Amino acid sequence: MTTRSRDHRISTPFGTIAAREFPGEGDPFVFLHGFPDDSAIYDRLIPELGNRHVVTFDFAGYGKSERTNGAGLEEGQRVRETAAVVDHLGLDRVVIVGHDAGGPVAVEYSLAHPENVSRLVLLNCYFGDSPTLRFPEMIRLLGDPNLVPLADALIHDGEKRKWLLEHTARQFGYEPTDEIREVAIIPQYFGSTEQPNALQAIRAWTGRLFKDVALQNEAIASGSLSKLSFPVDIIFGANDPYLNSGVAEHLASLFPNSRRESIEARHWVQWDDPKSVADALMRER
Template sequence: MTVPAPVRHKVSTPWGFLAVKDYPGLGIPFILLHGYPDDSTIYDKLASELQPRRVITFDFLGYGQSERSQTSPVADGQRLSETAAVIDQLNLDQVIVVGHDAGGPVAVEYALAHPDRVARMVLLNCFFGDSPTLRFPEMIRLLGDPHLVLLADALMLDPAQRQWLLEYTAQQFGYGPTADIRQKAIIPQFFGSASQPDALDAIRAWTGRLFDDVAITNDVIASGRLASLRIPVDIAFGVNDPYLNTGVAEHLAGLFPGSQMHPIDARHWVQWDDPKAVAQVLLRDN
């Protein structure tokens, strides 16, 4: 099947513009949210598998092709506001929201804030609150620890140390030097590319919120607000992820009664490793 070229939009926000790719198609559109430290490129293979459905991806501020002018830290609720800006400015009545990694909590937050506009939610190798088996990658824990800011900044400013951290983390995830997702979606965030500057400030700004964001999601769980969601929830996890692992998927399933789990023989970037299997989950009953 020939995949139509996406229509490209610039969506305005109070912090700068978002770069959006809008693949034309039918039905309720999928809106796909990335986490860190990557960008919407992680969904390129999946977008092809979802044809002829409409698919929308975008880069959060500071990542990929989006604007990098923001100088203040990521504000509470900012990623939620960015997501809402895309949905509002593209005049989407309803969406199927899909979240991966740190985009997962954003997907949940959007569904809670706008339940009438979310037809369904799909969570891919992400987290929401603490769970017994949750492990964050060592590099992400380092960047998120408020007591280690000076050390983290020094390491990130040194290209050799930055490269070593990336290599170590990739190996822990099981992605060797030939893994193409590293070159397409991750390395450009840390070192830039011919088409984009690096996203180091954005990486530091978002990862620096890690523990605060986990605390916020813990509060949401404790409040009982998740019980108000009356939308179908699918949880599709690559079972070979050593960090956001099957135990985390089971924890998520417990938060959303009636949700369905879909284990996939893949690693953290499940939508890249096995886009056909993920597409089957997204297209299920649609």
């Protein structure tokens, strides 16, 4: 696959979004990132996809997208950002791929725009409650509305923020020296020469965590997921202690046309084993 990409700046009501488009064949893969990282999390995966059309983008407030001064995250905002990217690029039918907190966004986009989705792919994510779901302790802290003063004090202290990230990395089975952190995570929490930090966006998104899970539970209870007829692939790194194989099994039970695949990898399965993830993505159904 050519590594040459087209850069796009896409205006939305939530700020300007930075997107990269890799021209190619087939229904385009549209990759959604989660809470702690940005679209760079897919950098190892993209070259493994051959001559396929690929789109990645940074949600508002993350990566190379605009930092805004909004007070919070609106309900459904990430779905609207995704729709803005798809519409701006004129994509008719997409394979929507979500990882981590991008997974629920991918599901919700599929519910809102089923005519635009040819396949849904979920990588180590969640949707609603499930019996074995564990959110990382740091994310639970940032998401608890009763602990906002404590969370803000910790996250805005550079040394404590560093400790929280290193502790969380080890809980996931990564070391603080792993390249993944330097490429996709540390810039969100500390900024870099190319971008400011994304702390405001992180606090806004994690602050909605439990509200959003409750809304996801309502969507499950309504039976709307069981009406999605397109294929759903659930590709999980088997060594994720939080968004684990039990969560993958629960997700598979929600969709009528689902397929599960387990890969010997950790939470960032697309980074740990991009070749296996690419092979799974390329197995059309």
